[in-house]
Amino acid sequence: MNTRVNLAGVELKNPVMTASGTFGSGEEYSEFVDLGSLGAVVTKGVANVPWPGNPTPRIAEVYGGMLNAIGLQNPGIDVFVKRDIPFLRQYDTRIIVNVCGKTIEDYLEVVERLSDEPVDLLEINISCPNVKEGGIAFGQDPRAVEAITREVKRHARQPVIMKLSPNVTDITVMAKAAEAGGADVLSLINTLTGMKIDISRQRFALANKTGGLSGPAVKPVAVRMVYQTANAVKLPIIGMGGIATAEDALEFIMAGAAAVSVGTANFYNPRATVEIVEGIEAYMENHGVEDINTLIGCVR
């Protein structure tokens, strides 16, 4: 039975990875999960300098999901390179670094700092809904998507994943723009912008007013967008959005995702990732699937 998948020439032992921002750099979850059993660890977004993030409250629970507006708090690339990369190198897993920035120059500075580091892939976050500059500002305009993709590709040594926002009219337009800019892989979806109001206090539930919706509530939207994107571009896709079980992951794979990321589920089930790896293997066993690659995009 083969569970290995390939992303732009990088082989993963299985298609299950973590979603950026839900798993730190793995240290906190290493008490619960053998990181070596995952296809890849995708780190929380890292910028050129430390970012303090947003005021609290930063999260709110909603039906079947949650809103977050963490605001990309991160230690900056210097600490990250010294501390987080050596930590992850202890494990036999692929390292994907999520890169964030306020300007194109910020992104490029991080990308260049990572060029000599033992990192397998870069994921460029042009879809964070919770920061004023950068993030989603780049991800909602196809010309900006193409331009930043091209710039990053010019500076990157590793293959580049562009992480797309669902907060657009037609995600395939952004996917095609990233493809035109030279992206190697696409990942989708980031969170959907949402809002919650605390009626007892007559205030916004989040200090940031809006936040990104994630969790099982967004899954059907994400599956649909993965399917549409898989049919619009030739690039491999990392699918995510509300994946909590192997069954969820398989939906994304059948819709066209070559790999999947587990996000919010980590918060309430620290072992979600490994349980999904095991569940996919069990499904393949039960359904006589020899090679997981035959499931990718099998529903048309």
Place this chain on the structure above:
Amino acid sequence: MENRTKHQKVKLAAEVLSQEELAMGVFSMWIDVGEMAGMVRPGQFLSVYTKDPSKLLPRPISISETDPKGGRLRIVYRVAGEGTREFSGYRAGDSVTVMGPLGNGFPLDSKKKAFLIGGGIGIPPLLQLARELECDRQIILGYRDELFMDGEFAPYGPVFVATEDGSAGTRGNVLDAVRENHLEAQIIYACGPVPMLRAIKAYAHEMNMECYLSLEERMACGIGACLACVCKSTEVDGHSHVHNKRICKDGPVFRAEEVEL
């Protein structure tokens, strides 16, 4: 304050042993957690999971008492929403999924004469602390109106009560009770609402006292990964190298000077 060794957190389905309403909307639940009961330090908390799958996130609830020999521990919580309302409906024999113990807890090594100051639902975690401290303990408890748990602290030191409506003890807040009773100490351990903690921090500074505060905030992961439950810290934090300590992992107990409230 982080000195936890690895592989100490356990997630398990615990059996509810008893449930009791101590005051309006304040519930006490003993649960069977086996060996976890022996791993708990005063001031630590549990992630408690609802059975309703539409509510994803665990509720962080402080541990009020632990009984390592009996393999059980006690949480005392206020019904604040639908999740805690569900917990309050559990009866002996039901199961509840919990993860813990989480956070750092109070330091226990000081022999200084102490104030243990609790406000409202910040009172419960002080009970295990009162049991484990070996110093001279004066316990000051603040309530809006209805008292709970005050009698349980009596074996560990004199108990002073303040109520906002004046129905018991000093009319006013916990510091009013300290002043009215002419109490003195060298160290403070406190848990309660932020305005109370802010006042205690200022009091401790003015009196040049050592002071430890237990904070709370909305949490998602409970283990330091999601960065939802940060508080402003005076020092640069060890995780992101900004000024945001994680309440779930770097706390919930902080030295008063360590945090900005």
